Amino acid sequence: MHQNPAPPGDPKSLCLYDEPESVTLMTWTPERHIQRTKWWLTQASLGELHADDQAVEPMFFSPSTTIVIPHDLHAGLAKGQVITVSAEKPIIAGKERFFIKAEWLAGEVNRGVSVNLLEISCGDVTHGRVYSAPNNLQGLIDLFDSVGIHVVELIRDRLLRFVVTDEGDEKIEHTAFIFTLPIRRGDSSSVEREQIIGFYCNKSVREMADDFEVRFGAHGHLNKVPGEALRPMAGVLPQYGLEPMEVLVTPSSAKRCEQSGYDSNQGKGVLVGVGALGGALLDIWVRGGWRQWSIIDEDIFRPHNFIRHVAPCYGLGQNKASYCARVHNFHFDDANVSALSGDACEFAKTNNEGVYSSANLVVDASASLDYPRAISWIKNVPRHMSAFFAPSGNDAVLLVEDSKRRSRLSHLEAQYYRALIELDVGNTHLTQDLVRFRSGVSCRDKSTVMSHARVLSLSSLLAEQIRLASSSDDAQILIWQDDLRTGARALTKVDVHKSRVQDNVSATGYKVIWDEGVEQKLHSLRTSALPNETGGILVGYQDLKRKHVYVVDVRPAPWDSEGTPITFDRGTEGVEEDLNRIASRTGANVSYIGEWHSHPTGSAGMSALDRNQLEGVAENMSVDGLPAFQMIVAHGEVRVSGKGGARG
Numbered sequence: 001m002h003q004n005p006a007p008p009g010d011p012k013s014l015c016l017y018d019e020p021e022s023v024t025l026m027t028w029t030p031e032r033h034i035q036r037t038k039w040w041l042t043q044a045s046l047g048e049l050h051a052d053d054q055a056v057e058p059m060f061f062s063p064s065t066t067i068v069i070p071h072d073l074h075a076g077l078a079k080g081q082v083i084t085v086s087a088e089k090p091i092i093a094g095k096e097r098f099f100i101k102a103e104w105l106a107g108e109v110n111r112g113v114s115v116n117l118l119e120i121s122c123g124d125v126t127h128g129r130v131y132s133a134p135n136n137l138q139g140l141i142d143l144f145d146s147v148g149i150h151v152v153e154l155i156r157d158r159l160l161r162f163v164v165t166d167e168g169d170e171k172i173e174h175t176a177f178i179f180t181l182p183i184r185r186g187d188s189s190s191v192e193r194e195q196i197i198g199f200y201c202n203k204s205v206r207e208m209a210d211d212f213e214v215r216f217g218a219h220g221h222l223n224k225v226p227g228e229a230l231r232p233m234a235g236v237l238p239q240y241g242l243e244p245m246e247v248l249v250t251p252s253s254a255k256r257c258e259q260s261g262y263d264s265n266q267g268k269g270v271l272v273g274v275g276a277l278g279g280a281l282l283d284i285w286v287r288g289g290w291r292q293w294s295i296i297d298e299d300i301f302r303p304h305n306f307i308r309h310v311a312p313c314y315g316l317g318q319n320k321a322s323y324c325a326r327v328h329n330f331h332f333d334d335a336n337v338s339a340l341s342g343d344a345c346e347f348a349k350t351n352n353e354g355v356y357s358s359a360n361l362v363v364d365a366s367a368s369l370d371y372p373r374a375i376s377w378i379k380n381v382p383r384h385m386s387a388f389f390a391p392s393g394n395d396a397v398l399l400v401e402d403s404k405r406r407s408r409l410s411h412l413e414a415q416y417y418r419a420l421i422e423l424d425v426g427n428t429h430l431t432q433d434l435v436r437f438r439s440g441v442s443c444r445d446k447s448t449v450m451s452h453a454r455v456l457s458l459s460s461l462l463a464e465q466i467r468l469a470s471s472s473d474d475a476q477i478l479i480w481q482d483d484l485r486t487g488a489r490a491l492t493k494v495d496v497h498k499s500r501v502q503d504n505v506s507a508t509g510y511k512v513i514w515d516e517g518v519e520q521k522l523h524s525l526r527t528s529a530l531p532n533e534t535g536g537i538l539v540g541y542q543d544l545k546r547k548h549v550y551v552v553d554v555r556p557a558p559w560d561s562e563g564t565p566i567t568f569d570r571g572t573e574g575v576e577e578d579l580n581r582i583a584s585r586t587g588a589n590v591s592y593i594g595e596w597h598s599h600p601t602g603s604a605g606m607s608a609l610d611r612n613q614l615e616g617v618a619e620n621m622s623v624d625g626l627p628a629f630q631m632i633v634a635h636g637e638v639r640v641s642g643k644g645g646a647r648g
Contacts, residue, residue: 002040002049005061005132014040056127056183058195059147063133063244065098067198069178071252072334074119076104077167084112085174100245104333115174116205118158122149124182124191133197133244140199140242152212152237156230159214160222162205170206177201178247198245211238253334256289266470268359270382271295272344273366274324276308276450277389280459281365281466283310286328286335290467293337294355296344297321297366308452345374348381356381361470363387364409372399373543376410384409385469387462391587393450394484395429396458400469400476407475411499414540414550415515416477420585421539421553425479425492430587457482461489505549505642508627512640514551521554522633526598533568535561535597537575538631539582539590549629549642553582554596567609568597594621594629594642604634606641618644 004013016036017024043049050057067085070076077083082105090097102117125147134140144151155177162168177199182191201208209215213233216223224230257265269291271278278297285291297320305320306313315323325339340347340355344366348356356362364372364386372386386399386409399412420426461480469476477494497517505512525534536555542548555578557563560571582590594617597610606614610632618628627645631638 002044002057003130005130008132016040050127056185056192057130058193059125059127059181059183060131060133060195060197060244062246063197064095065100065200065243066246066248067100067102067176067200068248068250069102069117069198070104070333071250071255073117073178073249077117077119080167081105082168083115083117085115086112113174114169114172115176116162116168116170116172117176117178118162118205119178119180120154120158121180122151122154122182124184125149126187126189127183127185133199135242135244137201137238137240137242141237152233155208156212156214156233159205159209159212160224160230163209163214163222168205170209171204173202173204175201175203175205175208176245196247196249198247200243200245201240203240208238250333251289253289253292253332256287256332258289260288260290262288262290262467263471265289266291267361268292268294270344270355270359270362272362272364272371273297273368274320275299275305275365275367276455277367277387277459277462278363278365279309279311279320279324280455281363281387281463282324282328282337284460284463285467286332286337291361292335294340294359295321295325295337296340296342296347296355298341298343308450308455310456344371345378348375348378361385363466369413370545372409372413373546373548376408377546383470385466386412387466389450389455389458390429391448392428393448393454393458394482396462396480398462398465398469398476398478400472400474400478402475403473407496407499410543410548410550411513411515412475412477412496414513414552415494415497415517416479417541417552417586417590418517419477419479419492419494421582421590423492423494425481426585429479429481430585500638502640505629505640508642508645510547510549510627510642510645512549512551512629512642514631514640518551518554519633519638522596522598522631522638525554525556526600526633529557529563529598529600531565531600532563533565533598533600534563535568535570535595537570537579537592538594538596538629539579540593541590542593542626544626544645549593549627551593551629551631551640552586552590554631565600570595570597593626594631596631596633599632599634602634604632604637604639606630606632606639610641614641614643621645 002015004015006013014037040049083102084105085100085102088099090099102115131143134143141151163170179197181195181197183193183195184191213223213235214230215221251259253265271282271293274282274295274297282293282295285293299320301315301318301320301323303316311324311327319341321339321341325337328335328337338355351357359382362382362384364384367388375381375384383403383405384401388397389395390397397416399409399416401408420429465478475496477496479492479494481490495517497515499513499515502512504510534557536557538551538554540550540552558571558573558575560573562569579592595613610630614628614630617630621628622644625645627642629640629642631640
């Protein structure tokens with residue numbers, strides 16, 4: 001125990017240090033070395049060299065040859081799949097190593113070497129001495145016998161099972177035994193770890209079945225009575241040379257999830273858009289084994305995409321979703337990423353391919369306004385989150401629907417804009433000067449300058465935050481801002497308010513959406529102006545395609561306004577400047593949509609003067625073919641009215 005491997009006949013090599021030699025030499029002195037050796041001998045004599053909280057020792061030192069086997073080896077062999085191997089000879093620490101990769105044969109062309117891998121599970125072993133793996137069969141038998149493992153019986157039984165079940169091609173000239181050794185701390189302790197070690201033999205299963213007397217005679221009859229075990233061997237054991245191999249296993253999705261520190265896989269998800277952000281999110285989640293993904297994108301890869309996309313550049317001209325799925329399924333055979341090309345909203349409406357009905361989370365990384373606005377009005381789809389970068393590449397945004405979808409993406413978008421208008425986060429979020437370049441010849445072929453480093457930094461942040469948000473039932477609006485000069489990152493968490501929706505307002509055909517945050521501000525402004533009326537402009541945006549209008553904010557009365565207990569005349573001072581500021585802070589997404597005012601007494605119903613005001617606003621808005629809206633706030637009541645619109 002706690003010794004280094006040494007050739008037979010050489011002195012024992014004590015394992016005195018747990019750091020690499022290059023690190024140990026930084027503080028090494030002869031005196032300290034002698035003290036450390038005394039400590040080792042003392043602890044060994046007391047039986048206390050191996051601490052109780054230290055992991056149990058393996059049975060074997062790691063051989064110089066390594067084989068990597070598929071995580072689903074057992075299941076694949078049971079299905080009759082064929083293993084093929086290829087080898088590399090890397091130089092590690094100045095020494096040549098032999099590195100073998102075992103994979104499932106895909107297709108009919110085998111460019112590697114076929115090998116039969118025979119798994120053997122051994123009985124429990126109590127940790128203690130660590131052995132150098134033997135390089136011949138007799139040495140393996142002697143060593144295993146010394147720890148109570150009857151390896152000849154195990155090998156014969158495994159060969160018998162291979163032959164009886166037609167598990168593979170007996171004539172393949174290469175065979176490797178893969179032994180799994182459960183290791184415990186004491187004879188009565190439970191198993192704490194497993195060591196998997198392999199032994200390669202340049203023999204076929206057919207040859208070994210004869211040599212181990214699994215079969216006999218010219219016709220190859222099984223050496224057993226039907227229904228009973230194999231008969232004992234009558235002859236001498238074969239003398240085989242063996243190549244011991246360290247065995248590594250490719251990580252399954254469950255193991256990748258565990259090693260990434262994630263609680264669980266958590267089911268299936270849909271990712272809309274696999275551009276720079278979506279591609280990075282997918283890469284992080286597949287590597288981490290988090291969820292099984294269906295990805296949707298109808299765009300193709302163009303040359304400039306690979307400047308900041310994680311996918312290899314061989315996908316030029318290919319559909320983004322199909323190519324990304326193919327890449328990840330190649331590298332992680334249990335990723336099971338499925339790809340769809342087309343309009344994600346249509347897939348959601350029709351449940352085409354069943355991707356939405358089988359998922360419990362949809363992440364929108366499309367960087368489009370259309371998808372989140374459209375999907376918000378489609379029922380019976382999973383919870384959605386929308387992630388995007390600010391055009392500067394310094395900020396990231398995450399909009400999270402609550403688990404019951406009471407606050408949907410389009411509702412959260414409006415509240416996000418209000419935060420940009422009211423909070424400090426809006427000072428630079430969308431207002432920075434952008435550098436653009438042309439990625440093609442059409443007028444739409446424009447892209448923003450952003451480095452791959454920025455994409456990876458913000459994508460990594462969003463990947464973690466989306467995973468965490470999925471474990472909460474709450475709706476969220478989160479904005480992160482990076483200071484590239486200092487490396488500091490600031491979070492603004494915006495309060496989410498319940499939304500209000502009114503259909504076909506004043507028979508305009510428009511649906512108007514606002515939220516309790518707007519109502520709270522209306523009531524506060526009304527109360528502060530009592531006993532007089534007050535008012536101001538409404539700002540928001542129209543989705544004319546769907547005939548939706550979103551009220552983002554209500555602005556306070558300009559200083560030159562005049563209010564009495566029964567009238568209000570809204571002033572104009574500072575209004576234009578305020579609208580310009582709002583447009584700047586919201587990326588020109590929010591503008592004037594109408595007027596609001598308060599009623600100190602009575603209901604929020606429209607008076608004759610209110611109707612006249614709405615008529616005048618509608619006439620002005622008609623120049624652009626837009627509808628006009630009016631909100632009235634009274635005690636405990638808010639009403640909205642509308643008029644006009646070229647599509648109304």
